[in-house]
Amino acid sequence: MPDRTLPMRTTAAVALVAALLLSGCGTTAKPAAEAAPKKTTAPAAPEKPAAGAAATLGGPGTACALPVSFALAEGWKPEAVKDPENPEFAELTRQGPAVMRCEVDAKPAGDIGYLRVWTVAKGSARTALEGFVKAADQPSAVTYRETRAGSLAAVEVTYTSHGELTDETKEQRAFAVATPKGPVVIVHLGGLDTDEHRAMLPAYELAKGTTKAL
Structure with a gap:
């Protein structure tokens, strides 16, 4: 088998x-x-829209006589500071070496805060701005940088201050330019709080971008 x-x-x-x-x-x-699923990139946060120019401040016939001029955002209301050199009002109209010349109120535009214009009799833009910031309410996180304000060389500062009245820390910023006729001009943006400050940044950037010496 x-x-x-x-x-x-x-x-x-x-x-x-x-x-x-x-x-x-x-x-x-x-x-x-x-x-391995493909990675997705989160969409970038939308940029704040630029503020529209409604008027010019600082030139002849405007609300405030200043050594510079710049564009105002729509709805912002300027008013000259009366008798700013009076020592009786020094607590309100002086900050370090700077004297307040003009207040631009944001409330008609829907925000709570001011764009304030100050002058310093002499010195450089940097030293004037440093003296201004040192006299603020408990300044911290202070950062300076060289920049441009319109066609002018400028110094800008960002910092935080702590208000005793509200017991809150909030963002602040300002830029300074030395004018050909002598005074240093400081344009400062405050605000009720940090959120209001950030909401008003387009108006501040409009002023900075359109600054001209007179």
């Missing part, structure tokens, strides 16, 4: 190999595209 052991073993071996191959196909790793 012929020996059938070898063919039967061969058939069994072939079946085993086939089963292993099928099992391996079922556990094949997922393609890289499926295993």
Whole structure:
């Protein structure tokens, strides 16, 4: 009788190999595209719209006589400071070496704060701004940088101050330019709080970008 052991073993071996191959196909790793989902980039926060110019402040016939002029944002109301040199009002009209000349009220435009214009009789824009900031309410996080205000060389500062009345810390900023006729002009933006300050930045940037010496 012929020996059938070898063919039967061969058939069994072939079946085993086939089963292993099928099992391996079922556990094949997922393609890289499926295993690692693509990264998505969060959309950038929208920029604040630029403020529209409604008037010019500082020139002849405007609300405040200043050594410079700049554009005012729509709705902002300027008013000259009366008798700013009077020592009786020094607590309100002086900050370090600076004398307040003009207040531009943001309330008609829907914000709570002021763009204030100060002058310093002599010195550089940097030294005038440093003296102004040192006289602020508990200034901290003070950062200066060289910049441009319109066509003029300028120094800008950002800082925080702490008000005793509100017991809150809020952002502040200002820029200063030295004018050809002598006085240094400081344009300062405060605000009721940091949120109001940031909401008014387009008006501040409009003033800075359109500053001209007179």
